Amino acid sequence: MNNDNIKIDKNRRRYKEDKIDSEKKLYKDKNLLIIFCITLTAVLSVTSISPAFPMIAEVFNVSDTKIGLLITVFTLPGVILSPVIGVLADRLGRKKVLVPSLVLFGIAGTSCIFAHSFRALLSLRFIQGIGGAAINSLNNTIIGDLYNDRECTIAMGYNATVLNIGTTAFPVIGGALCALGWYYPFFLPLVAIPIAILVLFILDSYDPETNQDLKEYLKNTAQSLKNKNIILLIITSCLLFTIFYGVYMAYFPIYISRSFNPTPLQIGIILASMSLTTAAVASQLGRLSSKFSVKTLLILGFSLFGVAFLIIPVIPTIWLLFIPTIIYGLGQGITNPMIQSTLARLSDKEYRGMVMSLSSMSIRLGQTVGPLLFGLILTIFGMNHVFYAGVLLSLIVALAILNISSDNKTTTD
Structure with missing residues (x-):
């Protein structure tokens, strides 16, 4: 193995040395717990606000057909920007893409509470989707970086479990918040800000060192x-x-x-x-x-x-x-x-x-x-x-x- 490869592998090797021993449960690993938080952040972007759709349609006087645009404009950046995100994550490092994406997701998502028109709400959802595009792909990328072989499969399984718990729980949470007003579910994306801080200072991740x-x-x-x-x-x-x-x-x-x-x-x-x-x-x-x-x-x-x-x-x-x-x-x-x-x-x-x-x-x-x-x-x-x-x-x-x-x-x- 040449020196470049040794440098590239140093984060994973150091991580593996003090990581999980054979007796410790994988789901207790601090890195995987942070990844779970990232996954839940991505999930809440749609599932938590869907109970508010009827109220939003009434407040902004839009049809049931148009209300679905709140999902479309959020997912669209993921189709367009995913290859660019992949290049940046490989060239700059995972954290340098993920942290600003989480911050953008949180700020744009929460800013939806100030929207005074449906067009403004769609614009903010599109911007939030730009941040969400990276969140949805990089959590699985980081799992692949940190875990090998069977551990990777186990970690992906746990992450899917957390995702599905979120898809079950967030509609209930969003529905409860709707009782206070249509815009209250949009406070939830704020959790992305403290998660960005955890990613920045605590999460181990692969940083490329290549010529x-x-x-x-x-x-x-x-x-x-x-x-x-x-x-x-x-x-x-x-x-x-x-x-x-x-x-x-x-x-x-x-x-x-x-x-x-x-x-x-x-x-x-x-x-x-x-x-x-x-x-x-x-x-x-x-x-x-x-x-x-x-x-x-x-x-x-x-x-x-x-x-x-x-x-x-x-x-x-x-x-x-x-x-x-x-x-x-x-x-x-x-x-x-x-x-x-x-x-x-x-x-x-x-x-x-x-x-x-x-x-x-x-x-x-x-x-x-x-x-x-x-x-x-x-x-x-x-x-x-x-x-x-x-x-x-x-x-x-x-x-x-x-x-x-x-x-x-x-x-x-």
Whole structure:
């Protein structure tokens, strides 16, 4: 190993020396606890304000269709800026990108309380989304920097568990704050400021020490992206969220409402069962990955999606919908953290920021395309065919995963 590589690895080696011993639980590690805080910050950006949408629509006199722009303008910067964020994180260091992003996220998000028009609110959400774009990709990048092999998989699983706890809890917190006024949920992004301070002074992270110029870096990054497994996993990540946002998030609640005439609380309880199941399964990902290959787990996950969607149209009573939501949660708890941990392990640390940012961009793309694609299917063929199309796409992805080659990084034994 040359001197440059020794210098590049010194942060990780020093970290590993005083990090977790064989008896200590990974989830107690201070770095992972800070990463959990980063993840929760990213999650609250949408889930905490969604209960306020009806009030915001009334206050600013906008239609239900336009209120969805509060999500679109926030996620759009992630599609556009993710490659740039990846380059900056690899060239400048993770903290130098993440800390200002957290500060921007906190300031712009909280400034929404001062918006006096819907256009101003959308502008502030867009600026907040610029900060959020980095937060969503760099938390997984840092996990890949700090943890190797099976520890990386376990850490990704724990992080996915925390994420799903957040998606369950924040709508309740946001709904409670809405009782005080539509703008109260927008105070929550302030937590990003103290988290930025923790990242700056306490979090261990990889800082590049390389003599590569930008041209050489881009050339080497492009070379690393020729890895077939990386490309397949990024595409799989996009399709995972195309299915999730297109079938489950966008149209499953509408199906429940039209088919069973439930209360909003009943819909919320049914949807929350998926998140809780996902959290429980993701927390056990380390054990699963020690027994099964990445390929096997991903095929299992997408197959579970297909089973869940297949039985939804034949469920006769509302409470039996817990069966497909729990099945779907099992698949979700396996697939997303498994994809992210494998991408982190496959990518060289000098280019990991770019790889994980491209994965984040693919997720944002899936979140955007999914509702449009399955909305078109709904318009042409009807609601039941939305679920049947979800079955078909899930099985196609499961078959495509067979093309992932098995090596020492796509197996976790």
